[in-house]
Amino acid sequence: MWQLYQFPLCPFSRKVRLVLGEKGIAHELWRENPWEGRAEFFALNPAGRTPVLHDPDKGLSLCDSRAICEYLEETSERAPLIMGTAAARAEIRRLVALFDENFFADVTGPLLHEKMKKRLVLRQAPDSRVLRETMRLAHEHLDYIDYLVDNRPWLGGATLSLADLAAAAHLSVADYLGGIDWNGHEQARAWYSVFKSRPSFRPLLAERMEVIQPPSHYSDVNA
Amino acid sequence: MWQLYQFPLCPFSRKVRLVLGEKGIAHELWRENPWEGRAEFFALNPAGRTPVLHDPDKGLSLCDSRAICEYLEETSERAPLIMGTAAARAEIRRLVALFDENFFADVTGPLLHEKMKKRLVLRQAPDSRVLRETMRLAHEHLDYIDYLVDNRPWLGGATLSLADLAAAAHLSVADYLGGIDWNGHEQARAWYSVFKSRPSFRPLLAERMEVIQPPSHYSDVNA
Numbered sequence: 001m002w003q004l005y006q007f008p009l010c011p012f013s014r015k016v017r018l019v020l021g022e023k024g025i026a027h028e029l030w031r032e033n034p035w036e037g038r039a040e041f042f043a044l045n046p047a048g049r050t051p052v053l054h055d056p057d058k059g060l061s062l063c064d065s066r067a068i069c070e071y072l073e074e075t076s077e078r079a080p081l082i083m084g085t086a087a088a089r090a091e092i093r094r095l096v097a098l099f100d101e102n103f104f105a106d107v108t109g110p111l112l113h114e115k116m117k118k119r120l121v122l123r124q125a126p127d128s129r130v131l132r133e134t135m136r137l138a139h140e141h142l143d144y145i146d147y148l149v150d151n152r153p154w155l156g157g158a159t160l161s162l163a164d165l166a167a168a169a170h171l172s173v174a175d176y177l178g179g180i181d182w183n184g185h186e187q188a189r190a191w192y193s194v195f196k197s198r199p200s201f202r203p204l205l206a207e208r209m210e211v212i213q214p215p216s217h218y219s220d221v222n223a
Numbered sequence: 224m225w226q227l228y229q230f231p232l233c234p235f236s237r238k239v240r241l242v243l244g245e246k247g248i249a250h251e252l253w254r255e256n257p258w259e260g261r262a263e264f265f266a267l268n269p270a271g272r273t274p275v276l277h278d279p280d281k282g283l284s285l286c287d288s289r290a291i292c293e294y295l296e297e298t299s300e301r302a303p304l305i306m307g308t309a310a311a312r313a314e315i316r317r318l319v320a321l322f323d324e325n326f327f328a329d330v331t332g333p334l335l336h337e338k339m340k341k342r343l344v345l346r347q348a349p350d351s352r353v354l355r356e357t358m359r360l361a362h363e364h365l366d367y368i369d370y371l372v373d374n375r376p377w378l379g380g381a382t383l384s385l386a387d388l389a390a391a392a393h394l395s396v397a398d399y400l401g402g403i404d405w406n407g408h409e410q411a412r413a414w415y416s417v418f419k420s421r422p423s424f425r426p427l428l429a430e431r432m433e434v435i436q437p438p439s440h441y442s443d444v445n446a
Contacts, residue, residue: 046367047317047325060310064324066289067316074309086297087283093290094270101287102270144269 002027005041005052007034008209009116009176011108012065012100013051014169019072019162021200022079027053035121066096069162081162092156095148095163099170106137108170111177116212134179142185149187168195172204176214196221225250228264228275230257231432232339232399234331235288235323236274237392242295242385244423245302250276258344289319292385304385315379318371318386322393329360331393334400339435357402365408372410391418395427399437419444 004020004027006013020027032041034050045052045063053062053071062068073082082089111134114126145167148155156163171192174180182189195201196219205219217223227243227250229236243250255264257273268275268286276285276294285291296305305312334357337349368390371378379386394415397403405412418424419442428442440446 047321062310062313063317064320067313067320070293070316071309071313074312086294087285089297090285090290090294093293094286097287097290098270 001055003030003054003056004028005030005032005044005054006050007031008207009112009173009212010034010050011104011170011173012049014172014204015100015162015166016051016053016065016068016072017204018165018169018200019069019081021203022081022160022165022198023072023076024078025072025076030054035117066100069096073162081160081165083159083161084157088157092161092163095156096166099163099166103141103167103170107134107141107174107179110134111174111179115177115179116209120211131179135181138174138180139185142180142182142188145188145191146185149191155191164191164195168192168201172201175218176209177212178215193221193223224278226253226277226279227251228253228255228267228277229273230254231430232335232396232435233257233273234327234393234396235272237395237427238323238385238389239274239276239288239291239295240427241388241392241423242292242304244426245304245383245388245421246295246299247301248295248299253277258340289323292319296385304383304388306382306384307380311380315384315386318379319389322386322389326364326390326393330357330364330397330402333357334397334402338400338402339432343434354402358404361397361403362408365403365405365411368411368414369408372414378414387414387418391415391424395424398441399432400435401438416444416446 002020002025004013004016006017006029017029032038032050032052034041034048037048041052042048044054044061047063049063051065051068053068054060062071069081073080082092084092110130114130114134118124118126145155152158154160154164155167171180196205208214225243225248227236227239229240229252240252255261255273255275257264257271260271264275265271267277267284270286272286274288274291276291277283285294292304296303305315307315333353337353337357341347341349368378375381377383377387378390394403419428431437
């Protein structure tokens with residue numbers, strides 16, 4: 001069976017978990033803290049990053065969350081997530097990159113550093129200036145999600161796609177860490193609220209990282 | 224005709240230019256300095272990054288270099304660059320991500336900041352401590368390229384693939400900025416030297432960024 005090396009607040013692992021869930025692909029979760037730099041993990045992935053999707057029977061290790069999602073899309077016929085014309089597929093992949101790169105650089109990455117790594121590893125207090133800037137940039141990204149939801153049924157187009165899963169993965173980590181203020185973003189909130197009820201998303205929302213607690217609205221599907 | 228918005232030292236634009244070159248796809252180069260934040264450019268790409276591949280006749284704008292490469296791969300039959308089994312394709316995509324994310328974060332990104340942006344935009348001197356760390360990390364990446372070339376004809380497997388193009392794109396920018404010491408990396412040097420002679424690569428190596436000059440070995444195919 002597939003083994004997914006991940007930790008609960010890794011947004012890239014969450015994206016892959018949502019894909020595995022939507023496609024109904026059996027897998028085990030293996031906990032990996034990439035910041036510990038375990039040699040056996042670097043042997044699986046020289047980049048030293050989660051997620052890694054590993055099949056010990058086949059001796060196959062898939063690394064990089066986008067490469068993993070493309071692999072799952074190519075090998076599973078169920079629940080297509082990168083579909084339509086080449087231009088439609090490019091639009092889905094553009095949005096995945098927007099969340100994995102820009103949203104991560106602006107919001108998820110700094111939040112993970114300030115609120116998870118400083119607490120669990122560095123034993124430092126978070127920098128309130130960085131947190132304020134992160135909140136400001138999160139509002140800009142939520143404005144863009146509002147705009148997309150105003151113009152399309154789902155973020156990437158007419159149907160649920162990898163773009164929605166990537167956005168939900170990052171938003172859920174940011175929301176867990178108290179970095180999302182949904183006020184004034186009714187369209188984004190409504191889209192995310194529908195998403196929170198999906199069977200692929202429920203196990204993620206029920207999970208807790210050690211020490212760090214999410215705000216009360218985090219896993220409430222009616223919030 | 225396609226218009227590629229790019230600047231000469233953008234490694235992601237170089238990767239797309241190499242793909243366009245290998246596949247023989249006609250295009251015009253449009254100069255864009257993303258750090259200027261031009262409103263018309265943000266209208267094409269809300270992420271504000273190069274490259275953007277734009278077709279004004281079709282009103283089509285493709286953003287994110289990996290999404291662009293996947294699009295070109297799906298729409299052009301010539302010179303396949305992401306090929307083989309699903310596992311082989313995942314390996315190619317893993318390496319593309321390794322260069323676009325890790326090599327960029329360790330080497331190309333800091334070099335562009337210290338040696339291009341500080342000179343052209345911020346009017347500051349480069350930080351020699353950062354440059355030394357960049358050189359140290361570049362050696363680690365070159366060690367990994369040596370290892371790949373020892374075990375495979377090309378970086379991604381038996382044939383030239385997008386992995387080689389991504390690696391060459393980043394290495395060429397780092398080399399232009401004086402950040403690569405090839406000594407002790409004979410395998411990587413030999414692979415890169417073959418690459419420098421390819422017709423898709425020659426126009427890139429002949430091009431110069433304003434103000435900043437590359438070292439003398441940069442475009443020498445025998446160096």
